[in-house]
Structures are given as C-alpha cells and as structure tokens.
Amino acid sequence: MKETVVHVKNLKKIYHTRVSRGLFSTEKREVEAVKEISFDIYGEEVVGFIGPNGAGKTTTLKCLSGLLVPTSGEVEVLGFKPEKRKKEFLQKIALVMGQKSQLWWELAPIETFKLNKEIYGIPDKEYNEVVNEMVEILDIQEVILKPTRNLSLGERMRCEIVAALLHTPELVFLDEPTIGLDVVSQHNLREFVKVYNQRYKAT
C-alpha cells in the first residue's frame, strides 16, 4: 500500500459567529461545521468528497490546506501540520476553489502565471515545460492571452487550474472546480485531473 498522504482523526471545527437578533443586536452562536470526522488518503489516490450543502466539505478542505485551525482532532498532511503553513508544505499542495478566482481580473492569465512563477520560485525551464504542456492539454493557447475579465467561465476555470498547478504540487485539493461548467467542460476537467494525477504521481 502507498504511504498515507492525508490523515484525519476526529476532526472537529466550530465557528464562533454572531447572528442577527433584530436591527441593533446580535447574539453569539457556535456552528459545528465539521463533526468529528476521520479518514485517510493514500498516495496517488483520486478521492471524491461528497455531501449536501453545508455539510462541512469546504471547511474540511480549508483545515487540510492550513487556512483554518481545527477546533480539535488530528490532521496530518504529507507529514506536516497544515495550520503551521510551512513553506515546504505550501510548495507541495494546491487548493483550487471554483467559487474564488486567483487570476488578476484586468490582466491576461499568462501574466498571473508569470507572477506565480516568481512566487513559487519555479525555474524557467520547468515553468516553460509545465505551462506548454498544460495549455496544450486544456486547449487554451489563445485564451491565456486575453484579459481574464473577458473570458467565459469555462475558459477562466481552465486557466485557474493552470495557475494553481504551475508549481506541480503533489497533493491537490479541488473544491467545486466544475461549478457552472457545461457537461463537456466538466468532462474535460475530470480528464485533466486524471492526466495530472498520472503524469505527476499526484494525489
């Protein structure tokens, strides 16, 4: 069996928020978003995470990528504690959120790619290889040259994926990457995930 990449035991996340109680007053509230879940994911697995709206999927992924600190329980990802957000850890993962854009709105996607190249310190040769390969598979040669604000949802999503995977992370979290895409685009994106998984031995 392959090594454990994600280990989660009794993960619980409670949000502390305030809810409205009329016009001028609010009341403290605790929301138990994730209720003691446990699972393990092994190297090179492709795993789907399903549940109804509000089940806690996004919250769990945020805990796994270190954006949120768990209330209790054990979380170990690639041997790291995600909440510490160590540089070595962040270099190895990616979190793609279909609801959020990381591309610069006024610039062409290729400009965001170049920015990410600098942020992650990707060498020229590797950058050129990866971009060329992904752009070809996703068929976005022309798309990456237009301002992001002019792209269709499906075009933008394909560019988002490239921007997020340029540093070739070994572990990728995708939160609703196919939201709003037509069936053909959804299919293509799933195929791309498969190709990436095999090409880079990623989980």
Ligand SMILES: Nc1ncnc2c1ncn2[C@@H]1O[C@H](COP(=O)(O)OP(=O)(O)OP(=O)(O)O)[C@@H](O)[C@H]1O
């Ligand atoms: N920042 C927050 N503060 C308070 N409550 C939150 C916060 N974020 C999420 N929640 C609540 O936590 C619960 C789980 O939310 P989460 O976004 O993790 O669900 P989800 O499974 O991703 O749902 P969806 O399928 O709609 O994306 C929901 O009840 C939500 O209202």
Ligand SMILES: [Mg+2]
């Ligand atoms: Mg969600």
